[in-house]
Amino acid sequence: MSVHTPEQLAQEERRYLQVFFWLAVLTALEIGVIYVPGLPTFAIGLVLVVLAGTKAALVALFFMHLSLEKRTLTYVALTPAVLCVLLVFALLPDLGAFTRALTHAERPAAAEAHH
């Protein structure tokens, strides 16, 4: 990121306040969406993840000035996010095994109760 005429600085300051406004609005939406009646839990979770991702992107792009940096630096910053998603997928089989183990533990008890 290179610096900076007074006009650029004034423009940046206006942008900071816009970003602040949107971060506040998105946070209020996050709180609001969990109280919306009738929405399934999965849909609420999806909306919350999208809102959180948008907020994180706003902070990274404008407050951390990633939008003004070289693209390679963006790749450096995105690498942990990609690895994290891969880690979640790597943990999925274990998650399934844990759930199956719980289900199997419950089955004999349920069968005994039935007899």
Add this chain to the structure above:
Amino acid sequence: MSQAAVAEHDFGIEPAESPLTPESWGKLGMWIFLAADAMSFGGLLAAYGALRFGDPTWPIPSTILGIQLTALMTFLLICSSVTMVEALASIRHGDRTGLVKFLALTIMGGMAFLGLQSFEWTKLIFNEGQSVSRNNFGATFFILTGFHGCHVFGGVTYLSAILGRAVRGTSGAIILGLVGAAATIVVIVLTSHTVNGFVAVVGALAAGGLVYGVANAISTPTGAYSAHHNNEVEIAALYWHFVDLIWILVFTFVYLIGPRS
């Protein structure tokens, strides 16, 4: 003749590749540190997700955790990110007074956040009986929020040191770094003893005011930063915004996502 020598002979010496952050190697260092730190948080969040969604007996977060309080904490961190960018913008204008004022406000926001976290933890441990060893919910909650809280504490100390450097160079950084850390610990301990969120906010205002007062008291006419020399402020700002960014994710995944009570 080696291939490299042949290439050099044919095409002349290639210019050095331009660095990713041309104005500062320190900034590149901070980005690499943040990428590594993000992987630590990523690992903890992924483990949290695996434990939580594999366990049908996991408690509903909103029945145990205070959503309104943590929404306020989130808002505080967002506000402190804004004051941090304003601090950087001030020194880029050559306005040292603005830098000092906005840095003190940012520090105050961090202190208030930690005070409120101390309030939340004390209530959870002593009123709700939660602990690291009780169940996976307690373990993951305290480890994740505690790890983030350590980052906030480190950030408050770091920003206090930057504030000290802004007003009095290296000696100022040492003095204000210590004052900022000690004042934050006092806010945390006081809030924990009184179990009162109001004490956290008032304590943070007083502690932030103390840091600001000490900064003005030890200030010399020439500080370390100017309109053309402010890389250290930008690097510290990167760290602080990262702490904010991580909290945005922790707030969503730990506090908000889940069935309603």
